[in-house]
Amino acid sequence: MSKTFSDRLAAAILEKRSHVVLGLDPDYSLLPPEILGTGAGPTPSAEETCEAYRRFILPLLEALREDVVAVKIQAAFFEALGWKGVELFAEAVDEAQRLGYLVIADAKRGDIGNTAEAYARAHLDVVGADALTVNPYFGTDGMEPFLRRTRTEGKGLFVLVKTSNPSSSDLQDLVLADGRLVYEAVGDLVQRWGRDSRGGRGWSAVGAVVGGTHPAQAQQLRRRLPKVPFLIPGYGAQGATASDLQGLFGADRVGAVVNSARAILYAYRTGGKPWLEAAREEAAAMRRALWEVAGRG
């Protein structure tokens, strides 16, 4: 049996002293002019967009190795380019792993059993990501193909619990008859789903997506789910700050990682520095701020 995902994640966090997850959400309209080159139009073909993304992603991955512990690659932005984009998605996963990052395929898949098996195969076996984001709506039998890979192949999952967007309250914050909120009930399921994939420190390989934009709810979830690792989106461009996240990392500092996409990727737009230097500075500042907050317990 492989090392569990939570042990792999903990080792990487402590080695790099970083909780920073780079969100690869490429957006053609925001790419640095140096990447686009001369003659780039506002409506590039899928091939041209893929080529530009490639020129953007590969140097970025090279440059951020010391400050970023994992890369979360957003499947949607690659799917929107057709099969060429899907090919690039797999290439980006390979390249990131070659450079020593853990890779989270951010695909938010979920379905019934045999279909979920195909999604698990697609993202965890064929593309070969280290972890995958999963939607819990189908319940336990739809989770099982993903869970099996946490137990036997060292893979990780981050299940949507409380998402960072304003309308997350529509469904996730509804109050149940037993007093729990829907997202708390989902959190309880996530905790159950992770029982059989705990690592040496007790953290499960089945984590939760918990938006940093809802700090009070995140703190409550941490108390409720003491050994479920959190993947926290919403940092930076979406508004969460390091101090909002104090207490979410656990006593051993390895219970949460924090995603930032636009604030790192497109840092050049606010700082007036060359794009790669701007991205590196932003990631380094985020690393230091989170490391400090995580150390406060």
Next chain:
Amino acid sequence: MSKTFSDRLAAAILEKRSHVVLGLDPDYSLLPPEILGTGAGPTPSAEETCEAYRRFILPLLEALREDVVAVKIQAAFFEALGWKGVELFAEAVDEAQRLGYLVIADAKRGDIGNTAEAYARAHLDVVGADALTVNPYFGTDGMEPFLRRTRTEGKGLFVLVKTSNPSSSDLQDLVLADGRLVYEAVGDLVQRWGRDSRGGRGWSAVGAVVGGTHPAQAQQLRRRLPKVPFLIPGYGAQGATASDLQGLFGADRVGAVVNSARAILYAYRTGGKPWLEAAREEAAAMRRALWEVAGRG
């Protein structure tokens, strides 16, 4: 503005006198021996699998035109083959539309706003499916990119409400403090999301996925959501029969379509007939049974 999806669906149902949705869930291990050819091994490459799927899907689409109103193509089984599978997925959508089918991309996507926009672009614009299955967990702002295309581009959605799998109860059947079940609350959201995309008969372009394996709950949902079209999985191989579905189609017969995958695709395995003939007979029998039940109101 394009014709609304519900009007397009109603016209197709009444013209073909069919409520049958063919679920394209290709499974290499179940393909007819004639398709695999000599020398086919149990562990084909992605290319070999794609070629076999192509030889299976294209004649099937040609053969079932009279009995099948729409094709629901399951993204997972194509994604599991890597980018070559994603290329074939788009090719199957094109071919099905060329043959006059409505196409439902069964991808169950869902995310926050700008990411949901990329998924909507991927499946409804680039691949160009007529409709898409969507997961409601993110709430209204995550739905908006999909909803916009129902209002302005004649596209349709089927939102997961009550799924056909046994564990759907884990989350979907939880009881809320106001007495509703979670899936009923999701159904109420779906009804709201469909207010601005109604067709001439009053049916919304935003439909609901309602498993045929839960007949009593489906009947209650029909009363609760009188003008939300249903996409009903679970027929055939999963156990639902035509009589379980009586009352779900609405007085004008066009309020529901019913998916069957394995029972049609692999009908040759039980009937002893050539595979294409067996599939056609199964689809025709299903069409007649549903048409008769839908006529009972």
